[in-house]
Amino acid sequence: MTVVDEIAGVPAAAVAEPASTAEVADVVRGAAADELALVVRGAGTRQDWALPPQRLDLIVDLGGVCGLVEHAAGDLVAIVRAGTPLREVQEALRPAGQQLALDEPLPGATVGGTVAVNASGPRRMLYGTVRDLLIGVTVVRADGVVAKAGGKVVKNVAGYDLGKLVAGSYGTLGVITECAFRLHPLPAAARYVSAPAAGPDEAGRAVASVLAAQVVPSALEVDMAAGEGPLTVTALVEGVPAGVDRRAADLRKLLGEETEQAESPPPCWGTYPWAPGDVGIKLTCALSRVPYLLTAAGVTARLHDVPVRVRGSAGTGVLYAGLPGDTDPGVVAGVISDLRAATRAGAGHCVVLTAPPPVRTRVDVWGHVDGLDLMRRVKEQFDPAGTLAPGRFVGGI
Amino acid sequence: MSIGALATAMHSRLAEDQIITDRARLRTYECDGLAHYRVVPGIVLLPRTAEECAAVVRACVAHGVPFVARGSGTGLSGGALPHADGALIVTSQLRAIREVAPQDERAVLEPGVINLQVSKAAAPHGYYYAPDPSSQQICSIGGNVAENSGGAHCLKYGFTANHVTGVQIVTPDGELVRLGGRAPDAPGYDLLGAFVGSEGTLGIATEVTVRLVRLPETVRTLLAAFTGTDAAGAATSAIIAAGVVPAAVEMMDALAIEAAEAAVHCGYPAGAGAVLIVELDGPAAEVEAQFAAVEEFCRAHGAFEIRIAADDAERALFWKGRKSAFAAVGRISPDYIVQDGVIPRTALPQVLTRIGELAREHGVRVANVFHAGDGNLHPLVLFDEAVAGQAERAETVSGAILDICVEHGGSITGEHGVGVDKAKHMPRMYTEADLDTMQLLRCAFDPRGLANPGKVFPTPRLCGEVPGRRKGPNPWHDAGVEVF
Numbered sequence: 001m002t003v004v005d006e007i008a009g010v011p012a013a014a015v016a017e018p019a020s021t022a023e024v025a026d027v028v029r030g031a032a033a034d035e036l037a038l039v040v041r042g043a044g045t046r047q048d049w050a051l052p053p054q055r056l057d058l059i060v061d062l063g064g065v066c067g068l069v070e071h072a073a074g075d076l077v078a079i080v081r082a083g084t085p086l087r088e089v090q091e092a093l094r095p096a097g098q099q100l101a102l103d104e105p106l107p108g109a110t111v112g113g114t115v116a117v118n119a120s121g122p123r124r125m126l127y128g129t130v131r132d133l134l135i136g137v138t139v140v141r142a143d144g145v146v147a148k149a150g151g152k153v154v155k156n157v158a159g160y161d162l163g164k165l166v167a168g169s170y171g172t173l174g175v176i177t178e179c180a181f182r183l184h185p186l187p188a189a190a191r192y193v194s195a196p197a198a199g200p201d202e203a204g205r206a207v208a209s210v211l212a213a214q215v216v217p218s219a220l221e222v223d224m225a226a227g228e229g230p231l232t233v234t235a236l237v238e239g240v241p242a243g244v245d246r247r248a249a250d251l252r253k254l255l256g257e258e259t260e261q262a263e264s265p266p267p268c269w270g271t272y273p274w275a276p277g278d279v280g281i282k283l284t285c286a287l288s289r290v291p292y293l294l295t296a297a298g299v300t301a302r303l304h305d306v307p308v309r310v311r312g313s314a315g316t317g318v319l320y321a322g323l324p325g326d327t328d329p330g331v332v333a334g335v336i337s338d339l340r341a342a343t344r345a346g347a348g349h350c351v352v353l354t355a356p357p358p359v360r361t362r363v364d365v366w367g368h369v370d371g372l373d374l375m376r377r378v379k380e381q382f383d384p385a386g387t388l389a390p391g392r393f394v395g396g397i
Numbered sequence: 398m399s400i401g402a403l404a405t406a407m408h409s410r411l412a413e414d415q416i417i418t419d420r421a422r423l424r425t426y427e428c429d430g431l432a433h434y435r436v437v438p439g440i441v442l443l444p445r446t447a448e449e450c451a452a453v454v455r456a457c458v459a460h461g462v463p464f465v466a467r468g469s470g471t472g473l474s475g476g477a478l479p480h481a482d483g484a485l486i487v488t489s490q491l492r493a494i495r496e497v498a499p500q501d502e503r504a505v506l507e508p509g510v511i512n513l514q515v516s517k518a519a520a521p522h523g524y525y526y527a528p529d530p531s532s533q534q535i536c537s538i539g540g541n542v543a544e545n546s547g548g549a550h551c552l553k554y555g556f557t558a559n560h561v562t563g564v565q566i567v568t569p570d571g572e573l574v575r576l577g578g579r580a581p582d583a584p585g586y587d588l589l590g591a592f593v594g595s596e597g598t599l600g601i602a603t604e605v606t607v608r609l610v611r612l613p614e615t616v617r618t619l620l621a622a623f624t625g626t627d628a629a630g631a632a633t634s635a636i637i638a639a640g641v642v643p644a645a646v647e648m649m650d651a652l653a654i655e656a657a658e659a660a661v662h663c664g665y666p667a668g669a670g671a672v673l674i675v676e677l678d679g680p681a682a683e684v685e686a687q688f689a690a691v692e693e694f695c696r697a698h699g700a701f702e703i704r705i706a707a708d709d710a711e712r713a714l715f716w717k718g719r720k721s722a723f724a725a726v727g728r729i730s731p732d733y734i735v736q737d738g739v740i741p742r743t744a745l746p747q748v749l750t751r752i753g754e755l756a757r758e759h760g761v762r763v764a765n766v767f768h769a770g771d772g773n774l775h776p777l778v779l780f781d782e783a784v785a786g787q788a789e790r791a792e793t794v795s796g797a798i799l800d801i802c803v804e805h806g807g808s809i810t811g812e813h814g815v816g817v818d819k820a821k822h823m824p825r826m827y828t829e830a831d832l833d834t835m836q837l838l839r840c841a842f843d844p845r846g847l848a849n850p851g852k853v854f855p856t857p858r859l860c861g862e863v864p865g866r867r868k869g870p871n872p873w874h875d876a877g878v879e880v881f
Contacts, residue, residue: 074634074743075772097640118582129582131590132559139834147834148827153739155771156808157545157594158815158826159853160835161558164590173586185640208500212523214614214680243683284580288500317580348580369585370575374568377841378586381860394585 005059007039008052009357012059019064021138021146021177028175029144031058032387039389040171042083042110046117048276048354050170051365054391062112065177068092070152076183077135077152082112082176093183101127101184103270112176118168121270122219122236125315127184130167136180137163139173142383152180165378171389172397173382187238190218191248192262192269195255197231200224200298204291206233207314209254211287215247220315223268224294226307231294233314234266273309274322279332280354281321283312283339285346290314296342297321304335317348325355329362336363344368366394400439403460403484407442410452415490417441426485429470429477430532434817438465438479445490447565447573447603454601455571457484463847466601468509468537472544473735474816476596476852483850486601488539499524499609503562503579506605508539512546515607524609527554530812531720542602545594547812549645549719550676552770554610556812558593563606566592569599569843579606591838596814597849599842613678616644617688618712621673621700622666626650626765629671630745632698633769636675637742639694641687646770647674647719650749653726653764653777654718660725663718666702673700673769674715722766723777730762730779732788734795737813738802742772751801752776759790763798773811774802800825815853823855833858 003011016027031038036057041047043063062083069079073096080089086104089111093099102114103121113119115137120129127133136150139162149162166173197203203222210220210233219236233255237247252259260266274280285293294310297319301308306327312319321339323332332355340350352365369375372395379386379397391397400418407416417423418440427435439462444450457464463483470477479485491507494514498504499522504515512533515526529548530536536546542564547556554560563577577589592599623629626648633646649657651670657663665672675691677684695703706712718725726733740748749765756763756778764777776798780791799809799822809815809822823832832854840860842848850857 072741072743074638075741076637077741118587120582128555128559131587132555141834145830145834147831149831149835151806151808151826153741153772153807153811155547155551155556155739155768155773155811157547157556157812158808158810158819159823159832160591160838161545161594162591162835162838164558164587165838167587167590168582169586185642188640211502211611214611216611216680216683239680239683240686242686243680246682247680282582284582286498286501286503286579288498318582343580346580347578349582349584351584366584370578370583371585371588374574374588374842375586378588378838381837381841 007041007047007056007059010052010056012056014057015059015061017061017064021065021140024060024065024140024175024177025144025146027060028140028142032143032385035385035387037387037390040116040175042113043085043108045106045109046113049117050392051360052392053389060175062110069178071096072152073098077154077180078183079152079178079180080111081178082110084111085109086111086114094186097186098183099186100181101133102130105270105272111179115167115176115179116169116171120318122221122313124318125220125313126218131164133182134163134167134179135182137166137176138178139166140175140177142174142385142388150180154182170393172379172393173388189241189244190236190238190263191244192234192236192265193248193251193255193259194232194234194266195259197233200231200291200294203231203233203294203314206255207290210235210251211315213250213254215250217315219313221269222290222294222312222314224297224310226309227301234269268311272320272322273311277325277356279323279325279327279352279359281336281339282351282353283319283321283343284348285317285343286348287317289346290317290319293319293342293346297339300335300338303338304331306331306335308335329358332359333363340367369394399460400462400482403456403462404440406456406460407453410456411442411444411449415443415445426467426479426487429467429472429475431473431475431816431818434475434478436479436481438485439482441485441487443487443490447567450486450601450603451567451571451573453484453486454567454569457847458571458845463850465849466539466543466597468540469511469535471532471536472540472814472816473737474810474814474818476544476814476816478817480850488537491603494518495604497522501579502609504607504609506538506607508537508542508602508605510538512536512538512541519609520612523612525612526560526607527610528557528560538605538607539602542593542605543595543597544814549647549768552646552768553642553644558590560608561589561593561605562608564589564592564602565604566600566602569845569848573603577606596816596853598839598853600848615681615684616676616678616712617684618674618676618706618715619692619695620665620704620715621675621695622669622702623671623673623700625670626749627746628699629673630769632673632695632700634743635694635698636691637770639690641691643675643691643770644678645674645676648672648767648769649719649722650765652762653722653766656725656729656764657718657722659728661717661721663714665718674719719766726764726777726779730781732780732782734778734791736774736776736778736795736798737810738774738799738807739811740772740774740802740805740807742769744805745769745772748774748801748805752798755794755797759794761787761791761794763794772807817852820853820855
């Protein structure tokens with residue numbers, strides 16, 4: 001076969017560049033007729049995530065399925081084509097004083113890609129994640145049939161919420177071509193209040209004190225440098241100027257005299273604690289277990305003698321950990337095993353989002369998944385021939 | 398299918414008082430909150446544990462008996478309408494609050510727990526459960542999960558789907574499965590998200606983990622009287638356009654106000670053609686600044702009287718008129734239909750005008766109550782069944798209102814669900830392909846079609862049949878690779 005492109009190191013013989021939902025449907029229908037395995041690509045910022053496709057014939061590049069379909073400013077709703085870069089959406093909404101309240105941890109990411117991997121950032125604490133903001137979706141099924149669910153009103157309980165099903169499905173159930181989102185007003189003022197913490201327990205106490213107060217942060221982040229280095233706790237408050245002043249002052253009382261305040265985000269805010277080619281891990285736990293998880297990450301790093309950097313939403317229990325890409329795969333496997341035990345003890349999960357190929361073959365990237373049998377049945381219904389991103393998802397889906 | 402055989406099987410698994418087969422007692426369960434649909438169930442079963450609930454479902458599967466789950470029976474779309482030859486599985490014996498964990502901002506509940514009890518249990522810790530359907534004093538969490546219940550405050554806080562982080566369910570195969578949990582973002586498909594709002598067609602929730610929200614520092618509520626709904630709608634638009642996200646914005650028109658006055662003497666301003674209730678909550682400094690702006694917007698758009706709740710008692714009085722509105726129209730009309738539709742909020746003036754015209758054309762009256770912030774309308778179509786033809790005319794108007802909602806890009810239901818009542822309306826909103834795709838999910842969960850059959854979808858999909866798909870051998874499979 002003539003290789004024209006690749007996904008996560010897997011060669012593909014063809015790339016399709018449809019420019020509309022109808023063209024995507026044509027491409028997918030044609031691929032289905034020939035039982036071609038296909039992977040959808042947006043900006044390609046996360047094609048190294050999850051597992052590589054087990055087979056691949058066709059890349060469906062959605063870069064041409066882009067643009068804002070509708071911005072109903074008065075209704076705080078926007079409909080966007082999947083290939084649109086998130087940043088362009090924000091730019092289009094800004095003149096109306098509105099935003100799609102999704103962070104962009106990897107610059108350049110598209111709307112469709114962000115939905116497909118359910119990416120989130122610091123402000124998930126106040127605004128929620130893709131599943132909370134997506135109110136309607138257009139999907140091209142594995143057989144090329146175009147289907148919609150939801151709509152363009154925020155309140156709607158007619159039929160199953162397929163938007164939630166495809167959010168985070170890594171392109172294994174259908175090709176997302178259009179998304180309708182609930183929007184939020186841009187806040188008039190914002191303040192980042194940061195404070196150092198000597199260790200995980202102190203960071204945990206700081207986080208707990210903010211949660212128990214009446215500050216209502218939009219984000220509450222923790223950043224732990226590699227080697228159990230210094231920790232930083234940062235809260236973001238957004239609102240009217242007078243309110244933000246008051247709440248920032250409250251935060252100062254809670255977090256101590258050493259706090260720093262800024263109107264722009266501190267370095268590394270909302271980014272993952274790893275570089276391209278590194279090992280990137282997502283750790284979740286019950287809220288009260290965040291200090292425990294930070295401690296466990298520090299202990300694990302020391303035990304395996306590797307630098308583990310941890311950063312994430314301490315206010316919701318979603319953390320990210322990064323390891324250098326040249327770490328010995330056996331050592332990475334040991335780290336994952338220990339972190340997985342820690343997240344399990346914290347009622348959460350440990351998922352390897354990205355890793356170099358030698359590591360991916362060595363570790364179970366997804367870990368334990370509840371409801372896997374039901375998920376396989378869902379996949380079997382939506383993609384009986386297994387042509388959509390085969391093998392990328394949990395349990396070999 | 399055989400109810401008799403199911404009853405016999407259940408007697409070896411459940412206690413005597415957990416099984417109802419007596420016709421007179423079965424009649425207690427013949428309808429939910431939408432009382433004009435009535436079907437006496439074949440048998441009523443009252444499990445006390447998740448395991449018993451799973452055993453009941455397995456027995457239903459073994460005997461080919463369809464089953465319907467029921468919480469408190471307050472649903473307004475007939476979602477819990479029993480099946481005459483089926484089992485009604487009632488969760489009223491599953492009422493334990495298993496855990497209130499403010500440190501995790503979670504509570505773990507059995508499905509029969511009453512919505513309001515969750516907030517009462519969390520309040521001493523400074524937390525509450527945000528979704529607040531009007532029936533919150535009696536409706537169950539399990540029912541809320543099935544219907545993805547909203548409430549007046551979902552404008553700011555979202556619906557049940559945004560507040561449930563985990564469930565244990567009995568699948569339509571009778572297996573206990575956990576979806577989601579105490580931590581966010583469980584790996585795999587978001588089956589939890591798909592399950593919430595599936596109206597009992599994908600299984601029965603036997604345990605629900607919900608998010609608890611910190612009680613706000615400040616709550617401010619105002620009631621503004623306008624000469625008509627257009628002015629009140631314009632004020633709402635101005636508030637939203639200014640970037641304020643109120644906890645709630647509720648509107649009632651003149652007829653709804655008249656009914657509420659007759660029923661609960663809420664003392665709304667005399668001569669009002671429309672009232673708005675606007676509530677803000679959050680940090681004091683934020684609320685104070687925005688509340689002043691809201692008051693100004695109301696005045697600028699013609700509010701002739703603005704009352705500000707001085708305390709919780711006064712706030713409760715504002716809400717009393719609004720929350721009692723459905724029942725209150727019974728004071729001014731012998732019969733009525735409660736409709737539930739959604740429009741983009743900005744279309745409110747045109748839609749209300751159209752509804753007014755429709756009512757006049759058909760000689761019925763329509764009282765309007767709505768969640769104005771998110772465009773969720775609850776037109777109450779008033780009629781007198783004793784007058785020949787009125788019931789039919791009211792039904793016509795009620796259905797036509799949904800057409801108007803769909804024409805404006807809205808929805809046929811914002812919070813009451815599809816149930817048995819609106820299954821026939823689903824094709825107004827979705828194409829055959831859309832509905833077929835939704836039913837793929839149903840086929841994955843319930844290939845036998847035993848879980849709450851006849852609800853949500855106008856025509857069931859035969860799960861074995863996959864139209865228009867290639868059914869040849871899969872080369873990948875032949876190569877010995879496991880295919881899912």
